[in-house]
Amino acid sequence: MNRPLLTQASRPLTFEIDAVNERGEIVPTAIAGEHPLTLYVDKQEIVTLMTLGAAPEALALGYLRNQRLLGSLAEIAAVQVDWDVDAVAVTTTHGRGIEACRIEKRTVTTGCGQGTVFGDLMAEIDDIRLPGDAVLSEATLYGLLEAVRHHESIYKQAGAVHGCALARGSEILMFVEDVGRHNAVDAIAGKMWLDGLDGGDKIFYTTGRLTSEMVIKTAQMGIPCLVSRSGLTQMGWEIARKLGMTMIGRAQGKHYLLFTGEERFTR
Amino acid sequence: MNRPLLTQASRPLTFEIDAVNERGEIVPTAIAGEHPLTLYVDKQEIVTLMTLGAAPEALALGYLRNQRLLGSLAEIAAVQVDWDVDAVAVTTTHGRGIEACRIEKRTVTTGCGQGTVFGDLMAEIDDIRLPGDAVLSEATLYGLLEAVRHHESIYKQAGAVHGCALARGSEILMFVEDVGRHNAVDAIAGKMWLDGLDGGDKIFYTTGRLTSEMVIKTAQMGIPCLVSRSGLTQMGWEIARKLGMTMIGRAQGKHYLLFTGEERFTR
Numbered sequence: 462m463n464r465p466l467l468t469q470a471s472r473p474l475t476f477e478i479d480a481v482n483e484r485g486e487i488v489p490t491a492i493a494g495e496h497p498l499t500l501y502v503d504k505q506e507i508v509t510l511m512t513l514g515a516a517p518e519a520l521a522l523g524y525l526r527n528q529r530l531l532g533s534l535a536e537i538a539a540v541q542v543d544w545d546v547d548a549v550a551v552t553t554t555h556g557r558g559i560e561a562c563r564i565e566k567r568t569v570t571t572g573c574g575q576g577t578v579f580g581d582l583m584a585e586i587d588d589i590r591l592p593g594d595a596v597l598s599e600a601t602l603y604g605l606l607e608a609v610r611h612h613e614s615i616y617k618q619a620g621a622v623h624g625c626a627l628a629r630g631s632e633i634l635m636f637v638e639d640v641g642r643h644n645a646v647d648a649i650a651g652k653m654w655l656d657g658l659d660g661g662d663k664i665f666y667t668t669g670r671l672t673s674e675m676v677i678k679t680a681q682m683g684i685p686c687l688v689s690r691s692g693l694t695q696m697g698w699e700i701a702r703k704l705g706m707t708m709i710g711r712a713q714g715k716h717y718l719l720f721t722g723e724e725r726f727t728r
Numbered sequence: 729m730n731r732p733l734l735t736q737a738s739r740p741l742t743f744e745i746d747a748v749n750e751r752g753e754i755v756p757t758a759i760a761g762e763h764p765l766t767l768y769v770d771k772q773e774i775v776t777l778m779t780l781g782a783a784p785e786a787l788a789l790g791y792l793r794n795q796r797l798l799g800s801l802a803e804i805a806a807v808q809v810d811w812d813v814d815a816v817a818v819t820t821t822h823g824r825g826i827e828a829c830r831i832e833k834r835t836v837t838t839g840c841g842q843g844t845v846f847g848d849l850m851a852e853i854d855d856i857r858l859p860g861d862a863v864l865s866e867a868t869l870y871g872l873l874e875a876v877r878h879h880e881s882i883y884k885q886a887g888a889v890h891g892c893a894l895a896r897g898s899e900i901l902m903f904v905e906d907v908g909r910h911n912a913v914d915a916i917a918g919k920m921w922l923d924g925l926d927g928g929d930k931i932f933y934t935t936g937r938l939t940s941e942m943v944i945k946t947a948q949m950g951i952p953c954l955v956s957r958s959g960l961t962q963m964g965w966e967i968a969r970k971l972g973m974t975m976i977g978r979a980q981g982k983h984y985l986l987f988t989g990e991e992r993f994t995r
């Protein structure tokens with residue numbers, strides 16, 4: 462079942478251009494869209510994200526949540542996207558915007574491989590408890606990989622994007638693609654937040670690599686099982702171990718490598 | 729010829745851990761390192777980058793250059809890495825650090841897909857002129873792809889990293905890998921800056937996708953030809969066209985797609 466996360470404010474996701482191949486032939490080629498989206502909170506400019514544009518509201522909220530710039534849904538009065546000015550405006554119920562100290566900390570770091578709110582991140586994962594009673598069977602894993610494989614995607618058409626899926630068992634609940642894998646994660650986090658979904662019985666799938674930030678964001682969503690088609694880094698591995706997360710990489714077809722959290726996994 | 733960009737301050741690049749595969753076998757698996765590296769300028773904390781750790785000094789300088797936080801090599805007195813505290817300290821000749829206004833602008837954006845100094849970026853590319861007389865032949869392209877294929881790399885051992893190469897013709901001058909493709913680009917930019925290398929007669933190769941930031945950083949290095957194994961986004965394409973850059977994607981073996989700057993390319 463297809464469940465792409467698209468909103469009313471979605472931009473066109475692919476464009477067609479002409480390229481020339483090695484035989485000198487003109488090849489009409491679908492390429493992924495990439496748009497700047499400037500996020501404002503109570504009229505204060507926070508960040509500009511380069512995004513595919515499928516789910517800008519969810520991305521805005523998820524970004525704010527994962528960067529810990531806003532703490533509660535109750536703080537949010539409205540989210541409004543205006544592509545005429547490439548902007549998404551979040552209005553809070555209290556009108557006080559983002560606390561100055563949080564912005565200041567963020568100046569130090571953001572992003573994937575280009576800055577991360579590292580000190581705060583490492584401190585906060587100490588407080589995260591992932592459910593010990595969640596289970597993941599190999600059959601479920603295979604079912605999920607199959608569901609992902611069949612899912613319609615921009616990647617199949619145009620490449621150049623990363624995809625993430627939130628699943629319950631082998632059923633995909635949400636599927637998001639974006640230029641950057643962190644945007645895709647944030648969009649899912651934003652949608653889960655809006656929908657009040659608990660992560661404890663879910664699985665998170667990503668095409669992206671399992672780096673420290675990917676693992677931390679998954680933990681922040683309360684999800685104990687993380688699956689990727691790609692590989693992992695040493696820090697991603699260490700943090701997953703510390704959190705007791707079940708992390709599987711290089712997962713495709715019938716192949717996978719189980720790296721951490723073996724206690725939840727049954728073959 | 730192998731030319732990995734490694735410095736004295738390089739960290740161990742791979743680690744070996746045990747994973748369990750679908751047959752229940754324990755598989756010793758090499759994974760890429762990932763370390764936080766906090767960049768200071770005149771004792772002022774700027775950003776924390778998650779890096780493979782191969783070329784921290786070059787990464788620090790290239791980051792500062794590509795983020796336009798420092799303008800001239802003459803400003804730099806020293807670059808000192810201290811892995812005991814996961815830090816690299818840049819000392820300027822004037823001791824005034826980064827101008828406050830530049831830091832403030834940067835709070836708005838940094839990174840790949842998670843913020844970019846967008847407004848400034850788009851304004852500055854208007855001033856970039858790439859050499860019109862550079863040429864790239866198909867034979868040279870194939871030679872470069874072959875050289876990349878043969879190059880020893882962490883990717884071949886451990887996956888999970890992106891690689892970039894600076895080439896003159898089909899000869900690789902520098903080769904850098906990092907967890908994030910932008911770190912790899914910045915490290916090459918930093919090394920070029922230090923070595924006083926001009927980009928006008930060079931080719932830039934990356935395993936990463938050709939997004940707007942990748943194209944802009946290549947242009948900032950003055951390099952007119954950009955080649956990637958991966959795909960591109962619409963904004964990457966538009967900016968390459970605007971800059972008159974020769975951009976080739978999906979390049980592997982004998983296959984490629986020439987997207988922009990056809991006038992420099994000869995088959």
